[in-house]
Amino acid sequence: MDQIRKGWFSELNDLWPGQCMSLEVQQVLQHTKSQYQDIVVLQTKHHGRALILDGIIQCTEHDEFAYQEMISFLPLCAHPDPASVLIVGGGDGGVARECHKHPRVKRVVQVEIDGEVIAASKRHLPFMAEGFDSAKLTLHVGDGFRYMEEHREEFDVIITDSSDPIGPAVNLFTEAYFGLLRGALKSGGVICSQAGTVWAGLDHVRQTVDRCRKHFPTVRYALASVPTYPSGQIGFVVAAASERHDLAAPHHRFSDEELAKMRLRYYNADVHAAAFALPNFVKKALS
Known part of the structure; x- marks a missing residue:
């Protein structure tokens, strides 16, 4: 305060x-x-x-949709059939809201460690917390590490919607965490994690990408514009458990009518592909 x-x-x-x-x-x-x-x-x-x-x-409330849509639909559309999804974190409900929209998603499991964030979001952020009302969702308040240790090779897509690397989120950027993600994925699965901004934390981005590469053969970094985040931009590490997986080519290209029906205000197939186009200094740092 x-x-x-x-x-x-x-x-x-x-x-x-x-x-x-x-x-x-x-x-x-x-x-x-x-x-x-x-x-x-x-x-x-x-x-x-x-x-x-x-x-x-x-x-x-002004710009949350940009982040929520991109962290969700980048991995969902990079997978040919994202029937089973795990969300680690995401206590505001925004990622659950977006995963519910995808027509191929049948089951969503969410593990959030802090039940008080969920309660605050339900009370004050109903435009995001509506995700908790999804019939596809099973919500657990607990440790995402432990959950993945107990659920091996179970999910097509895993999305880590974490806060920045302080407090309870520090462990969600470690090499060990990416190992747990890989273990909980089915063959051909895709992950997406919040990975910081290159303008105010390029070393952190590089370290996160390098740690992910220890466990995944295909790793890319993608960008989105979110004005109220540091530098007005946020990035995601997107990775696949299989080689030669073209993460920048969406398997699902929604029509304008479908985008409107799903209330998608930021994500579309062109934005998906463009998110992986990086400035030269970022490409060099991550190469």
């Missing part, structure tokens, strides 16, 4: 030295400390409601 001064919340963190994002605040809707992290929900003046964990913006 000491990050709110004179009516403005400022995202001050050493992960992004020398810069911050600020949001004008109308009301603090909730401030609690769970077993794992500090949870704040704000009503902002221009960005709607915002979820803040450990002082870092997780989502705002």
